[in-house]
Amino acid sequence: MQHEKDFKPAALPDAQVVTKVKHWTDRLFSFRVTRPHSLRFRSGEFVMIGLAKDDGKPLLRAYSIASPSWDEELEFYSIKVQDGPLTSKLQHIEVGDEIILRPKPVGTLVHDALLPGKRIWFFATGTGIAPFASLTREPQTYEDYNQVILTHTCRDVNELAYGERLVEDVRNDPLIGEFAEKKLIYYPTTTRESSPQMGRITTLLENGTLFSDININDFNADNDRAMVCGSIGLNTDLKKILESHGLREGANSAPAEFVVEKAFVG
Numbered sequence: 001m002q003h004e005k006d007f008k009p010a011a012l013p014d015a016q017v018v019t020k021v022k023h024w025t026d027r028l029f030s031f032r033v034t035r036p037h038s039l040r041f042r043s044g045e046f047v048m049i050g051l052a053k054d055d056g057k058p059l060l061r062a063y064s065i066a067s068p069s070w071d072e073e074l075e076f077y078s079i080k081v082q083d084g085p086l087t088s089k090l091q092h093i094e095v096g097d098e099i100i101l102r103p104k105p106v107g108t109l110v111h112d113a114l115l116p117g118k119r120i121w122f123f124a125t126g127t128g129i130a131p132f133a134s135l136t137r138e139p140q141t142y143e144d145y146n147q148v149i150l151t152h153t154c155r156d157v158n159e160l161a162y163g164e165r166l167v168e169d170v171r172n173d174p175l176i177g178e179f180a181e182k183k184l185i186y187y188p189t190t191t192r193e194s195s196p197q198m199g200r201i202t203t204l205l206e207n208g209t210l211f212s213d214i215n216i217n218d219f220n221a222d223n224d225r226a227m228v229c230g231s232i233g234l235n236t237d238l239k240k241i242l243e244s245h246g247l248r249e250g251a252n253s254a255p256a257e258f259v260v261e262k263a264f265v266g
């Protein structure tokens, strides 16, 4: 693994140096950058990152930090939109390049926005898995809950690769592996390409398949907590389902049983 000290310090204000880039598919990539020494954040939060335009002005978008709060670097997971103002350029970054990062983390997908519970559900579609990549590597997740269920739905099988690798790494992690082995349930599904578990997570929740597949039959507001991150459609539909089970939407200022955030789209 490469470390911050292996790279020359960033020259621009708010600039961080790229330390790793991995292309998962022709539409998805992840990258790591140096972490500003002063940056403190809660696992699940997002920051504004981007690149300088030709006129020197920054072009920034919200990105969930995919690495946990204790990590010495910052990881991001991104879609590549060929005509997207930022990602059409960001997808070409290489180790040693600089990106702009505004060190002001915010967001609702944080443990503080939920009341104590027994089980936590992380519902992700597409790049919406990024905040949960942070939270599933966060020891507090396993301290606070008896069971941690990560669902990830993508159109095609190869889009699941980042999440598969994440879960494998978490289970082998010397710090949290032992707890994750007992508590973490990973439930990947696809909607357009054949795979062992197919279907939208909303459908699988409503028809009970999800519960029977993972042997849970008592989903309720007393025990269950949820975080949702995906497209607007997914967020809206899942919010309705969670509310139909008696869960209420929470926020940093008023913790409750579930929280929702829109995934970065391009």
Ligand code: A2P
Pocket (backbone or CB within 6 Å): 125, 126, 153, 154, 155, 190, 191, 192, 200, 201, 202, 230, 231, 232, 233, 234, 235, 237
């Ligand atoms: P589907 O293929 O049926 O549209 P996208 O790539 O468009 O962001 O979608 C990522 C995944 O989220 C896809 O598998 C997609 O399923 C699913 N999805 C999109 N909208 C919803 C929704 N409203 N409820 C549940 N799943 C959704």
